[in-house]
Amino acid sequence: MSSTRRQFMGHSAVAASALAFPLVGGAQPATIKVGVLHPVTGALAYSGQQCRLGALMAIEDINKSGGIKSMGGAKLEALLGDAQSSPQAGTAEIEKMNEAGVCAVVGAFASAICLATTQAAAKYNLPHVVDVGVADQIVERGLKNTFRFGPGYKKCAEVAVANLHVLNTAAGKPAKTVMIVHEESLFGTGTANLLSRELPGYGYEVKEVIKHANPTRDFNNIALRIKQVNPDILIPANYYNEYALLVRTLQQQKITPKAIFSVLGGAASSYKFVKEFPDAANGIIDCNHWFNPKDKRSAELRKRVEAQGQFFSYEVFMAYTAMRLLADSIEHAKSTDRAAIIDALGKSSFSDHIMPYGPTKFVNGQNQGAQPLMTQVSKGDIKVIIPREYREAEPIFPMKA
Amino acid sequence: MLDFDILFPSVLNGITTGAVYALIALGLTLIYGVLHIINFAHGAALMVALYGVFFLKEKLGIDPYWALPIMVPAMFVLGYALQRGVINRASHGKDENILLVTLGISIVLENLALILFQSDTRTIETAYTLNTVAIGPAMIALPKLVAFGGALVVSALLLLIVQKTDLGRAIRAVSKEKQGARLMGIDVDHVYAMCYGLGLACLGAAACFLLPAYYVNPQVGSGFVLVAFTIVVLGGMGSFSGALLGGLLIGVVESVGGLLLGESLGQIGIFVIFIAVLLLRPQGMFGARA
Numbered sequence: 001m002s003s004t005r006r007q008f009m010g011h012s013a014v015a016a017s018a019l020a021f022p023l024v025g026g027a028q029p030a031t032i033k034v035g036v037l038h039p040v041t042g043a044l045a046y047s048g049q050q051c052r053l054g055a056l057m058a059i060e061d062i063n064k065s066g067g068i069k070s071m072g073g074a075k076l077e078a079l080l081g082d083a084q085s086s087p088q089a090g091t092a093e094i095e096k097m098n099e100a101g102v103c104a105v106v107g108a109f110a111s112a113i114c115l116a117t118t119q120a121a122a123k124y125n126l127p128h129v130v131d132v133g134v135a136d137q138i139v140e141r142g143l144k145n146t147f148r149f150g151p152g153y154k155k156c157a158e159v160a161v162a163n164l165h166v167l168n169t170a171a172g173k174p175a176k177t178v179m180i181v182h183e184e185s186l187f188g189t190g191t192a193n194l195l196s197r198e199l200p201g202y203g204y205e206v207k208e209v210i211k212h213a214n215p216t217r218d219f220n221n222i223a224l225r226i227k228q229v230n231p232d233i234l235i236p237a238n239y240y241n242e243y244a245l246l247v248r249t250l251q252q253q254k255i256t257p258k259a260i261f262s263v264l265g266g267a268a269s270s271y272k273f274v275k276e277f278p279d280a281a282n283g284i285i286d287c288n289h290w291f292n293p294k295d296k297r298s299a300e301l302r303k304r305v306e307a308q309g310q311f312f313s314y315e316v317f318m319a320y321t322a323m324r325l326l327a328d329s330i331e332h333a334k335s336t337d338r339a340a341i342i343d344a345l346g347k348s349s350f351s352d353h354i355m356p357y358g359p360t361k362f363v364n365g366q367n368q369g370a371q372p373l374m375t376q377v378s379k380g381d382i383k384v385i386i387p388r389e390y391r392e393a394e395p396i397f398p399m400k401a
Numbered sequence: 402m403l404d405f406d407i408l409f410p411s412v413l414n415g416i417t418t419g420a421v422y423a424l425i426a427l428g429l430t431l432i433y434g435v436l437h438i439i440n441f442a443h444g445a446a447l448m449v450a451l452y453g454v455f456f457l458k459e460k461l462g463i464d465p466y467w468a469l470p471i472m473v474p475a476m477f478v479l480g481y482a483l484q485r486g487v488i489n490r491a492s493h494g495k496d497e498n499i500l501l502v503t504l505g506i507s508i509v510l511e512n513l514a515l516i517l518f519q520s521d522t523r524t525i526e527t528a529y530t531l532n533t534v535a536i537g538p539a540m541i542a543l544p545k546l547v548a549f550g551g552a553l554v555v556s557a558l559l560l561l562i563v564q565k566t567d568l569g570r571a572i573r574a575v576s577k578e579k580q581g582a583r584l585m586g587i588d589v590d591h592v593y594a595m596c597y598g599l600g601l602a603c604l605g606a607a608a609c610f611l612l613p614a615y616y617v618n619p620q621v622g623s624g625f626v627l628v629a630f631t632i633v634v635l636g637g638m639g640s641f642s643g644a645l646l647g648g649l650l651i652g653v654v655e656s657v658g659g660l661l662l663g664e665s666l667g668q669i670g671i672f673v674i675f676i677a678v679l680l681l682r683p684q685g686m687f688g689a690r691a
Contacts, residue, residue, distance in 0.1 A: 041519040084520055184665065212664045215522045217616050220414050220542075221659040221667070228407045241522075252533050253410075253540050 031077040032336050035097035037107030042085025043214045044110055047315050051109050054319030062327045070334040083108050087116035094120040103336035106322050111135035111187040118146040127341045131322035135186045139365040147345045149322050150289055151370040157194035160263045160287035163374050163386050165202045167397040174398050175258050177205045179231035183238035184211045191237040207231050216242050219249040232258045236265050243267035251280045258398035262286040269375045269382050272311040281377045283399040289314040290373035291354045293384050293392050298354040321353045410539030411660045412653055417545035419652020420552035421611055425625050426632035426644040428603030436596050439500045444622025445507035446601050450476050450608035451617035458525045465609045472605035480601030484594040514619035522618040530613055548610035555606045560641050572596055631675040637685030
């Protein structure tokens with residue numbers, strides 16, 4: 001069967017255009033699509049929107065400073081997704097993003113959502129940088145596509161309990177009993193379980209563990225329980241709205257434990273909370289994601305966020321650095337090929353960031369240097385109190401003698 | 402064991418929450434008990450009212466309590482129009498159709514809210530949201546006390562309307578003997594719609610009292626409607642005093658249950674009561690004429 005002249009012409013045209021496109025691409029760098037997936041509606045909407053803000057600011061900065069240089073200055077283009085505060089919706093967004101051809105995803109704030117989205121992304125070998133999602137199960141399932149830049153809740157709980165003991169010992173051991181109030185999803189329950197396991201080892205009695213739903217709009221009963229049990233230390237592990245309401249209800253009911261010692265407290269180290277309720281927030285200690293206060297760039301970033309009328313919350317800088325980590329890896333991968341990006345993330349030694357982590361080193365998808373810092377609210381500001389190399393203020397413990 | 406300082410505030414909290422439950426149940430008992438309409442759209446209508454109060458506050462800066470003179474007539478008109486324009490026409494006078502139509506309305510309203518407002522949980526901040534009043538050892542939130550007082554006033558007004566006005570007499574007549582009332586020249590369709598309107602007007606008031614200490618999202622009504630049904634059954638169908646006392650009782654059971662069994666399990670008491678009443682006294686506490 002010989003081909004006709006017409007067929008030959010047709011094939012040639014296809015071949016010519018296929019050859020021509022890379023040349024066009026070289027002259028005008030194509031954009032690189034990355035998924036930015038957060039719960040921007042629903043119960044976690046505030047945190048999700050803060051995350052989105054951070055990720056988009058990182059993309060803006062990367063593009064302003066010349067895009068991905070190893071790919072001819074290709075610009076990053078965000079494909080926004082809304083996980084609607086539910087794992088199912090998060091999974092659906094991953095499907096859409098995969099269809100739309102993103103090369104990687106940054107997200108998805110909440111542990112329960114991250115657990116679902118990383119798994120959904122793994123089906124397509126789609127790299128997924130977890131920005132917050134503290135549940136350790138996220139990186140313990142052997143998913144090759146999943147990388148978490150920040151610390152997990154096990155690390156945070158260990159650091160928190162060890163430091164609580166240091167503070168308490170230095171103060172002459174005024175605190176002996178603890179009560180934990182946590183939200184009922186993966187993050188709060190997991191954190192509470194870890195704390196209940198760790199605390200007795202240091203000689204603290206966990207009097208009671210109370211869980212609550214998201215959203216909870218009335219903490220009066222829980223406050224009354226706290227009043228009755230009368231623990232020396234109250235440890236809340238929940239998201240912003242519930243954290244804020246719990247602390248405000250305690251204030252309303254005039255209940256004052258020796259210390260409110262939060263582990264990943266949703267509002268404890270939040271400039272929003274400190275600004276809106278300075279009295280309720282005063283003295284609260286938190287073990288949480290925090291930037292390196294000695295790095296000048298963190299202050300600059302804070303200023304820019306505040307200039308937009310937003311608060312510089314942990315969601316913002318966590319998503320910001322997660323996006324920068326991804327961009328750094330695309331830079332090294334020199335390609336939008338998913339496998340190449342995963343390989344680059346695995347070998348990453350990204351150090352050009354504002355977090356107190358040092359250069360990244362991923363083992364099974366977890367950044368080994370990631371650590372929380374201890375902060376305390378005092379005089380309307382949030383100061384790092386532990387560890388010493390980042391200290392901005394001396395810790396005050398107990399809050400009330 | 403729980404001491405008085407803990408139990409007393411919990412009971413008071415329950416009573417104040419229960420008053421709002423009672424207000425929601427009053428609307429339901431009027432529609433369900435008197436006119437024998439099973440209003441599944443009650444929760445969705447409450448949600449609509451809560452969004453109304455929310456946007457009046459957010460967009461126009463109207464305080465939830467000042468929104469009362471707007472929300473109560475607005476919900477009344479909505480109720481009247483819904484009954485006259487949709488439920489009455491679509492049901493062709495059959496009770497089982499009414500059930501399906503109101504269920505349909507609730508699905509439509511909830512999904513409209515999802516499209517328009519997303520699934521965000523929204524709250525409002527007022528200057529008095531966190532104010533408290535000390536009653537003995539209890540610190541009760543001011544909005545809850547206002548809600549308690551408001552619920553009592555609205556219930557009294559409703560009772561007055563049903564007992565003392567021509568409309569009330571017409572409602573009672575229609576509820577007892579529809580054909581007879583029609584023969585006496587009562588416009589039954591009008592009375593039905595007025596009744597539905599009054600039921601929803603109660604929700605308008607409830608929403609104004611509820612929002613300063615609560616939240617709104619498209620699914621918010623479903624939690625209330627179950628509780629409200631329990632109250633209507635507990636108090637006796639169509640009984641106003643039953644709804645009021647039932648509401649207060651359920652509020653206390655929920656609050657103390659939450660204290661003893663934990664927040665998630667606390668509501669179990671409500672449904673235990675629901676089943677117990679159905680088994681032991683199906684006519685309810687005050688429902689002698691069933």
